[in-house]
Amino acid sequence: MKEYIRLEILKALKKLDYPEKEFIIDEPKDKKFGDLSANIAMLLSKELKNNPREIAKNILDNLEMDSHKISKADIAGPGFLNFFVSDNYFKNELLYILGSEDYGKLNTNYGKTANIEWVSANPTGPLHAGHGRQVCLGKAIANLLEWTGYKVTREYYYNDAGNQMNNLAKSIRARYEQIFNPDFPFPQDGYVGEYIKEIANKIADEFKDKLVNSSDLEFFKNFGEKENFNKIIKTLEKFGIVHDIFYNETSLYKNGNIDELKNIFKEKNLSYENEGAVWLKMSGKFEKDKVIVKATGEPTYRLPDMAYHIDKIKRKFDLIIDIFGSDHFDTYKEVLFGVQSAGFDTDKIKVIIHQMVTFKKGNESFKMSKRSDNVYYLDDLIDDVGIDATQFFFIMRSANTHLDFDVELAKEQSDKNPVYYLQYAYARICGILRNAEENFESFKKFKLEDLNLDLIKDEYEMNLLKLLSRFPEEIEDTAKTLEPHRLISYLNIVAESFHIFYHNNRVLDLENPSLSFARLCICKAVQKILNSGFTIIGIKSPERM
RNA sequence: GUGCCCGUAGCUCAGCUGGAUAGAGCAAUAGCCUUCUAAGCUAUAGGUCGAUGGUUCGAAUCCAUCCGGGCAUACCA
Numbered sequence: 001m002k003e004y005i006r007l008e009i010l011k012a013l014k015k016l017d018y019p020e021k022e023f024i025i026d027e028p029k030d031k032k033f034g035d036l037s038a039n040i041a042m043l044l045s046k047e048l049k050n051n052p053r054e055i056a057k058n059i060l061d062n063l064e065m066d067s068h069k070i071s072k073a074d075i076a077g078p079g080f081l082n083f084f085v086s087d088n089y090f091k092n093e094l095l096y097i098l099g100s101e102d103y104g105k106l107n108t109n110y111g112k113t114a115n116i117e118w119v120s121a122n123p124t125g126p127l128h129a130g131h132g133r134q135v136c137l138g139k140a141i142a143n144l145l146e147w148t149g150y151k152v153t154r155e156y157y158y159n160d161a162g163n164q165m166n167n168l169a170k171s172i173r174a175r176y177e178q179i180f181n182p183d184f185p186f187p188q189d190g191y192v193g194e195y196i197k198e199i200a201n202k203i204a205d206e207f208k209d210k211l212v213n214s215s216d217l218e219f220f221k222n223f224g225e226k227e228n229f230n231k232i233i234k235t236l237e238k239f240g241i242v243h244d245i246f247y248n249e250t251s252l253y254k255n256g257n258i259d260e261l262k263n264i265f266k267e268k269n270l271s272y273e274n275e276g277a278v279w280l281k282m283s284g285k286f287e288k289d290k291v292i293v294k295a296t297g298e299p300t301y302r303l304p305d306m307a308y309h310i311d312k313i314k315r316k317f318d319l320i321i322d323i324f325g326s327d328h329f330d331t332y333k334e335v336l337f338g339v340q341s342a343g344f345d346t347d348k349i350k351v352i353i354h355q356m357v358t359f360k361k362g363n364e365s366f367k368m369s370k371r372s373d374n375v376y377y378l379d380d381l382i383d384d385v386g387i388d389a390t391q392f393f394f395i396m397r398s399a400n401t402h403l404d405f406d407v408e409l410a411k412e413q414s415d416k417n418p419v420y421y422l423q424y425a426y427a428r429i430c431g432i433l434r435n436a437e438e439n440f441e442s443f444k445k446f447k448l449e450d451l452n453l454d455l456i457k458d459e460y461e462m463n464l465l466k467l468l469s470r471f472p473e474e475i476e477d478t479a480k481t482l483e484p485h486r487l488i489s490y491l492n493i494v495a496e497s498f499h500i501f502y503h504n505n506r507v508l509d510l511e512n513p514s515l516s517f518a519r520l521c522i523c524k525a526v527q528k529i530l531n532s533g534f535t536i537i538g539i540k541s542p543e544r545m
Numbered sequence: 546g547u548g549c550c551c552g553u554a555g556c557u558c559a560g561c562u563g564g565a566u567a568g569a570g571c572a573a574u575a576g577c578c579u580u581c582u583a584a585g586c587u588a589u590a591g592g593u594c595g596a597u598g599g600u601u602c603g604a605a606u607c608c609a610u611c612c613g614g615g616c617a618u619a620c621c622a
Contacts, residue, residue, distance in 0.1 A: 024563095028565075033565070045602070046601090077564085078564080078602070078603075080564080124622090275620085276620085287548085290619095301621075302622095326615080329548085330548080330617055331617090333548095355550060396559095397557085398558090402614090402615060404556095404557060404558085406557070413584080414584060415585075416572095417584080418571090423584085427582075433581095489559065503585070508581050
């Protein structure tokens with residue numbers, strides 16, 4: 001509809017010999033200004049040295065609108081062109097919603113491939129609550145991309161060769177040794193969580209004291225990695241997240257990609273040795289050059305990260321998405337810089353940075369820290385508030401603002417909790433449909449062809465239809481910006497409008513079967529949109545609450 | 546110090562490709578259940594959009610400076 005109006009306005013501009021200019025067509029906040037509004041006249045006013053209202057009038061006089069689509073157009077305020085879309089347009093859209101399998105599913109990106117890499121926590125321990133934000137964001141974004149036509153590869157990258165993993169090995173070994181000798185020293189920067197002891201106990205159960213005084217750190221590392229990964233994957237499964245590919249750092253050594261990249265930097269004279277380490281020139285874009293290979297001969301995380309991104313580029317995805325917390329802000333810039341220096345195009349890579357999360361129980365807020373023993377794990381959070389509330393709370397705010405996660409509010413099984421507002425609307429509709437199915441024999445024989453659209457005229461009904469027809473556009477916007485919280489705002493308005501509709505219009509009425517059927521159809525359409533929306537943002541559609 | 550993010554109602558936050566009277570949820574106050582789920586609806590109250598300048602027909606939105614908070618600034622990842 002927006003496009004239609006835009007085209008017609010452009011035609012009118014041509015007729016008037018006005019210059020063509022980019023302008024905005026948008027829904028005005030106030031309904032009295034119509035369904036859509038264009039600001040073209042104000043934008044032209046300076047160039048034409050004329051009063052915007054007069055320009056608007058000229059445009060309006062030269063507009064030829066199809067009355068089936070636009071019932072009225074007028075001028076208001078400083079020179080807005082306001083359009084009133086005809087009710088029939090929305091009613092036809094209702095038929096379309098009811099008739100199509102997945103209204104709002106776009107084919108904009110049909111045939112394209114996307115890779116989304118997220119979570120990517122190293123297997124040094126279970127996911128903590130703070131990880132939840134990117135876990136949930138990534139899940140929603142991956143769904144969203146699929147909904148717009150992308151073939152999506154979900155990927156998890158982890159470092160299994162670095163210092164952190166050595167640290168894990170040492171920590172587990174120390175806990176294991178302590179079982180037999182309580183005085184065995186624990187490494188200074190070791191991981192102090194209880195889960196390390198659990199892993200140590202498991203080793204002791206299986207191998208008894210055979211590994212005491214063992215220098216086989218590799219064994220402890222592999223054992224720990226496997227244990228931690230099982231836990232991480234179990235947590236992800238609770239969200240229904242399944243990664244297609246787990247990509248580990250080690251494979252980049254095995255296939256020679258890291259050596260190859262090292263050579264590219266050397267040949268291009270972008271790296272140099274100093275104090276035994278290899279440094280990458282950051283050519284003034286960063287404060288100083290960065291180490292890519294330590295004096296010990298071990299690469300820092302940067303080099304494998306760069307090699308990994310180059311690998312993703314070589315796999316020819318049309319879109320490559322990374323999700324990181326803001327604490328990785330600098331590293332991703334370094335990595336992209338390195339990839340570019342090596343001669344690869346990073347245009348396809350989009351990085352989503354989310355800000356940190358603070359958790360609040362009542363007035364007490366607490367932060368995540370792996371160093372402390374007292375960690376709030378993602379599993380704990382899920383146990384506390386449930387999977388849907390977790391998913392919802394993590395994505396209901398824009399990723400680039402700090403998130404205050406109110407655990408008490410999320411736990412609340414009541415009207416206070418914003419998740420239930422949405423889900424309740426859905427459950428209510430299911431209730432009505434059940435009622436129709438069970439108690440009103442007469443509706444069963446109605447078919448879509450029997451729907452009398454003339455019976456829909458009430459403002460609450462029309463309001464809903466207008467909202468529903470906006471769904472595809474909302475999907476497109478949300479997908480373009482990769483900001484799932486926008487979709488939540490929209491679904492909120494849909495739910496609200498439904499509740500108001502419900503309150504004012506009795507749906508099932510034996511005296512008025514045709515009207516009841518019409519309203520039932522509206523309910524079904526709302527149900528479809530809500531269900532699609534919930535599926536994308538990643539929460540359930542409960543039939544009863 | 547430098548880079549990035551944030552500062553909007555008592556609290557948590559939407560709104561930001563400039564547009565008409567700044568929105569929602571929670572909290573507060575007052576109403577609505579013999580009728581499809583009251584996890585709902587209705588109404589009232591609540592604001593110098595951090596501050597100051599600028600850009601223009603028009604700024605919460607763009608620019609500059611300043612103030613406040615977060616994150617980063619490792620031969621950890």
